[in-house]
Amino acid sequence: MFHIFCPYCQEYREEEEFHPSGQAHLVRPADPASVSDDEWGDYLFFRDNPRGIHHEMWVHRLGCRKFFNITRDTTSYEILETYRMGEQPSITAANAEVRREQGVQTADGGWQTVGAQPENSRLNEETPS
Amino acid sequence: MQRYSGFSLVKHALSHHENWERHWRNPTPKKRYDVIIVGGGGHGLATAYYLAKEFGVTNVAVIEKGWLGGGNTARNTTIVRSNYLWDEAAQLYNHSLDLWKGLSQDLNYNVMFSQRGVLNLAHTLQDMRDVQRRVNANRLNGIDSEVVTPEQIKEIEPALDTSKNARYPIMGASWQKSAGVARHDAVAWGFARGADALGVDLLQNTEVTGFKIRDGQIYGVHTNRGDIEAHTVGCVAAGNSGVLAKMAGIKLPLESHPLQALVSEPLKPILNTVTMSNHVHGYVSQSDKGDLVIGAGIDGYLGYGQRGSFPTIEHTLQAIVEMFPMFSRVRMNRQWGGIVDTCPDACPILSKTQVKGLYFNCGWGTGGFKATPGSGHVFAASLAKGEMHPIAAPFSIDRFNTGALIDEHGAAGVAH
Ligand SMILES: Cc1cc2nc3c(=O)[nH]c(=O)nc-3n(C[C@H](O)[C@H](O)[C@H](O)COP(=O)(O)OP(=O)(O)OC[C@H]3O[C@@H](n4cnc5c(N)ncnc54)[C@H](O)[C@@H]3O)c2cc1C
Ligand SMILES: [Zn+2]
Numbered sequence: 004m005f006h007i008f009c010p011y012c013q014e015y016r017e018e019e020e021f022h023p024s025g026q027a028h029l030v031r032p033a034d035p036a037s038v039s040d041d042e043w044g045d046y047l048f049f050r051d052n053p054r055g056i057h058h059e060m061w062v063h064r065l066g067c068r069k070f071f072n073i074t075r076d077t078t079s080y081e082i083l084e085t086y087r088m089g090e091q092p093s094i095t096a097a098n099a100e101v102r103r104e105q106g107v108q109t110a111d112g113g114w115q116t117v118g119a120q121p122e123n124s125r126l127n128e129e130t131p132s
Numbered sequence: 133m134q135r136y137s138g139f140s141l142v143k144h145a146l147s148h149h150e151n152w153e154r155h156w157r158n159p160t161p162k163k164r165y166d167v168i169i170v171g172g173g174g175h176g177l178a179t180a181y182y183l184a185k186e187f188g189v190t191n192v193a194v195i196e197k198g199w200l201g202g203g204n205t206a207r208n209t210t211i212v213r214s215n216y217l218w219d220e221a222a223q224l225y226n227h228s229l230d231l232w233k234g235l236s237q238d239l240n241y242n243v244m245f246s247q248r249g250v251l252n253l254a255h256t257l258q259d260m261r262d263v264q265r266r267v268n269a270n271r272l273n274g275i276d277s278e279v280v281t282p283e284q285i286k287e288i289e290p291a292l293d294t295s296k297n298a299r300y301p302i303m304g305a306s307w308q309k310s311a312g313v314a315r316h317d318a319v320a321w322g323f324a325r326g327a328d329a330l331g332v333d334l335l336q337n338t339e340v341t342g343f344k345i346r347d348g349q350i351y352g353v354h355t356n357r358g359d360i361e362a363h364t365v366g367c368v369a370a371g372n373s374g375v376l377a378k379m380a381g382i383k384l385p386l387e388s389h390p391l392q393a394l395v396s397e398p399l400k401p402i403l404n405t406v407t408m409s410n411h412v413h414g415y416v417s418q419s420d421k422g423d424l425v426i427g428a429g430i431d432g433y434l435g436y437g438q439r440g441s442f443p444t445i446e447h448t449l450q451a452i453v454e455m456f457p458m459f460s461r462v463r464m465n466r467q468w469g470g471i472v473d474t475c476p477d478a479c480p481i482l483s484k485t486q487v488k489g490l491y492f493n494c495g496w497g498t499g500g501f502k503a504t505p506g507s508g509h510v511f512a513a514s515l516a517k518g519e520m521h522p523i524a525a526p527f528s529i530d531r532f533n534t535g536a537l538i539d540e541h542g543a544a545g546v547a548h
Contacts, residue, residue: 004442019443023433025387044533048385048476052374054436077388077434 005080007061010087011069020065026050027058027072054078056096061085133329135240155321156328161335161360165193167515168353168362170340170376172196174205174316175493175500176368177323177334178508179515181239184330186509187516192332193362194324195355197339201320204370205501207470209393209427211406211417212502213250213311215270215277216543220526221479222273227523228506229310235505241322243314244420248405250311251285251292253455255300255411262542263306270308280307291402293457300412300454313406313417313425319504343380343490350380350489366491366515371436371471373494382485384494385476385532389430391498392440392469394448396462398422407455410542414451424462426452430472430498440469472497477537478544482511482524491515492529499544 005018032038032046051057057077062070074083074092076099083094134140134153144152167183169176172194183189196202212232214225236242254260263279270277282294282302294302328334335357342354343365352361367376371388399422408415415427428448431441445467453460475481475495480503482493493511496503510521520528531537 018441040533040535044535045383048532049383050385050387052384052387052434054372054375054388057434059433075433078436080435080437 008085009063010071010085011067016066021061022064024060024062027060056099058092155325156334159333161357164361166191167364169194170367171369172200173203174319174504175507177320177327178504179511180332181323181327182509182512184327184332187512189516190331193335195335195338195340199336200324201317204470205320206317207468208316208501209425210313210316212314213308214275215308216540217266217269218538220538221540223523225503226275228503231505239322239326243318243322245314247310247312249309250406252306253302253409254304259411260303267306276310277306277308280305289405289407291456345487348488350487364489364515368493371473373473380487380490386473386495387434388471388473390435390437390440390469391430391472392428394426394464394467396424397465412451412454414448416452436471438469438471478540479538480527481529482527483529
């Protein structure tokens with residue numbers, strides 16, 4: 004069960020208050036009428052489906068009802084950060100390993116490893132610098 | 133292959149059943165095959181079996197990173213039915229149902245296919261309209277679907293709460309009598325044993341880590357046990373299809389989600405059939421061993437963890453108790469998850485790709501067990517001939533760009 008930090012409410016709340024809403028940072032073509040079938044199909048149906056770092060949109064459905072983003076590992080289920088709409092992730096597949104070694108900070112400056120693999124749990128024991 | 137029969141049972145009893153042959157060999161990989169199948173689940177094994185048996189292609193390897201059937205094949209709730217709405221899907225699933233009927237004999241392996249029927253419940257007027265529409269479409273496609281009333285449902289499944297006092301009273305259902313369940317491990321093992329006997333190499337603990345592609349043509353795969361060559365490669369990897377596609381530079385419209393199931397302690401026979409409800413969102417049947425087999429929904433987020441979340445279990449059991457209040461004190465024995473590859477239109481992808489010789493059979497999501505023999509059969513035909521079989525052709529990956537989707541969200545329903 005996730006314990007999710009809402010970047011608007013500035014609080015950890017239970018997973019049940021939230022609802023996942025798919026891949027984050029999708030950009031709707033500015034002029035849908037002018038894109039090809041290929042581009043339109045890609046926009047509608049093709050999603051990243053990584054085994055690893057994923058940026059996804061969630062909604063705090065039973066809380067502030069605002070949408071926000073989560074960076075999460077789809078294998079360990081570790082939530083690496085939550086951030087507001089319009090912001091960019093600070094942790095990406097490219098820099099995640101480096102980040103992981105340094106320890107990963109969540110939005111409130113704490114650590115979130117619920118559901119994580121044992122090898123990740125040591126992150127909990129380190130103090131963020 | 134040693135054939136199983138009443139006679140062989142008696143014969144082996146005389147030697148205390150100590151001399152049965154192994155089900156399949158454990159071969160060392162050859163350098164080259166005619167066809168490589170990636171993924172040793174039911175669909176991959178069925179593909180290999182039919183390639184060898186029906187299309188004379190026996191120089192085949194099935195490459196499996198774990199053990200045979202260890203993916204979704206032996207994690208599902210084993211429901212087999214064919215009451216899908218659209219012609220394309222109805223044909224595919226009905227082709228499969230036809231093969232199920234003779235499968236134990238064909239494989240000389242008891243897959244325990246039991247046609248005990250499936251009820252899809254309707255709790256609202258809209259549900260009823262959908263049920264009627266689907267049943268009508270099914271009948272036009274020659275599928276034995278019918279609409280049943282709450283009184284008929286009571287007769288089919290007395291344990292179900294069909295009273296008006298239920299929170300979501302049952303208004304009717306669709307009933308497919310020829311549907312049912314089968315033993316999922318036996319399906320994987322039966323196809324594996326049959327394929328092995330026809331010369332197919334089953335390579336377990338062998339993971340495909342990349343593809344060998346030259347000038348847009350596939351010529352082999354990289355594995356943790358070295359490179360293996362073939363000019364035709366079929367990927368049948370369910371939840372991990374996207375990972376494989378990425379290795380080949382292909383994008384698939386799939387999302388991988390955990391889907392879980394639970395079984396209870398064994399009970400005396402109480403359920404006659406399979407009951408599914410989209411509206412309260414649960415489904416249940418009883419295995420021959422006596423345990424209630426309960427399927428949950430998917431977790432809404434992506435995950436490769438082969439486990440599901442607790443809120444989902446809770447919702448599922450609420451639904452089961454809503455339908456069968458008498459089960460409220462049954463204890464659950466085990467719970468597990470599988471990674472399902474959901475597709476935007478709830479239909480599978482059986483398709484060529486832009487890499488020549490590289491095919492994908494995936495996107496079965498929450499409901500592909502029922503299609504195991506049919507999918508294997510039409511996919512084998514496609515690999516053997518280099519052209520998609522007519523039943524498989526509408527399931528091309530192009531449909532997500534042409535717009536020719538086959539929307540089965542209604543029939544896929546609670547999934548499965
Ligand atoms: C809980 C649950 C309940 C379900 N209930 C039903 C139901 O009632 N009815 C129904 O019809 N369907 C149901 N399904 C769906 C059904 O199980 C699947 O659609 C079907 O079994 C898929 O079969 P498959 O052979 O394609 O995949 P799998 O059995 O998952 O096989 C894929 C194989 O590929 C292997 N693989 C992956 N990557 C690699 C690699 N790189 N190299 C080598 N091997 C690799 C995996 O190890 C795996 O063994 C359910 C699924 C789940 C999880
Ligand atoms: Zn909030």
